[in-house]
Amino acid sequence: MLKLRPTIRIDNVYEIDEAFLRAHQIKGIVLDVDNTLVRNKVGVPDEKLYRLIDRWKSAGMKLVILTNARRSRMALFGDEAGIKIIPMANKPFKKGYVQAVEYLGLPKDKIVALGDQLFTDIWGGNRAGLRTVLVTPIDLSNECLWLRMKRALERPLLRKIQREDH
Numbered sequence: 228m229l230k231l232r233p234t235i236r237i238d239n240v241y242e243i244d245e246a247f248l249r250a251h252q253i254k255g256i257v258l259d260v261d262n263t264l265v266r267n268k269v270g271v272p273d274e275k276l277y278r279l280i281d282r283w284k285s286a287g288m289k290l291v292i293l294t295n296a297r298r299s300r301m302a303l304f305g306d307e308a309g310i311k312i313i314p315m316a317n318k319p320f321k322k323g324y325v326q327a328v329e330y331l332g333l334p335k336d337k338i339v340a341l342g343d344q345l346f347t348d349i350w351g352g353n354r355a356g357l358r359t360v361l362v363t364p365i366d367l368s369n370e371c372l373w374l375r376m377k378r379a380l381e382r383p384l385l386r387k388i389q390r391e392d393h
C-alpha cells in the first residue's frame with residue numbers, strides 16, 4: 228500500500244492526554260485543524276479544546292498547525308491558541324512538513340502528524356518520515372464535493388486497515 232497506514236488511530240483528539248504522550252514518547256505535534264480539532268470550516272475552537280491545548284503545552288508539547296487552508300481562515304484559531312500556523316501547506320507534499328519539523332526543532336521520531344484524512348495528513352506525515360495519528364473526522368456533513376470524493380476513496384482503505392489491525 229502507498230504510505231497510507233497511520234501509526235495510531237484514535238476516535239477524537241481528547242484521547243491524546245498526558246499518558247498517551249508519554250506512552251508514545253511524543254514531544255511535538257503537527258496539527259491539522261478542519262475536522263481534526265474543530266468542525267470543518269467552522270474553525271472556532273471551544274473552551275474544551277483550549278483546555279486540551281493548554282494541557283498539551285503544560286506537558287511540554289511543541290505544536291504547529293499545518294494546513295492547506297489560507298492563513299486568514301486559521302488566524303483566529305492560531306492566534307487565540309498561541310500556535311504557529313503554516314498555511315497553504317500543500318499536504319501531502321513534503322515541503323510544509325519540512326518547515327514544520329524545522330520549526331518544532333525536534334528529532335522526527337519525537338513528532339507525530341495528527342489529522343483526519345488518509346490522502347492528506349497521513350500520507351504526507353508518513354512521507355515526511357513522521358509517525359502519524361489518524362483521528363475520526365468530527366463531522367462529514369458540510370464537506371465539499373471534492374472532499375466527499377476523497378472520503379469515498381478512503382473508505383475501502385480504512386476498512387482494510389481496520390481489518391489488518393484486528
Ligand SMILES: [Mg+2]
Nearest residue numbers: 259261262343
Ligand atoms: Mg482535516
